Amino acid sequence: MTQPCHSERSEESLTLTLILFHYLNLMKTIGTHNYYVYIVTNKTKTVLYTGVTNNLKERLYYHNNPLPFSKAFTTKYNCFYLIYYEHFLEVNDAIKREKQIKGYSRAKKETLINAFNPTRKFLNDFI
Secondary structure, eight states: OOOOOHHHHHHHHHHHHHHHHHHHHHHHHTTTSOEEEEEEEOTTSOOEEEEEESOHHHHHHHHHSOOTTOOOHHHHTTOOEEEEEEEESSHHHHHHHHHHHHTSOHHHHHHHHHHHOTTOOOOGGGO
């Protein structure tokens, strides 16, 4: 059995190195691109707000701690209780889904929430 020449080993080594490099870069991006579509409600669960964010925990913090004199919908209606969310790796997918949910009727949103969170438990502490 003959040994491969030096140039063949170098080419094979280079190919493996490139594959490894691309794999490691892919692994770095998985988990770093996180986007969430979420629905928050008020304490009595009478108001629903749908949003999108790349950091759900931080976004919930800002819903709970709005800027003074904020006129935001979530501030006005005290919507900071998380009852639904979906995770996405691509921002365009998350934005598309947010728009889709925002276009749903109240009944369809209720069905979506009930399938995900049948007891409608506030999920803030689980994020």
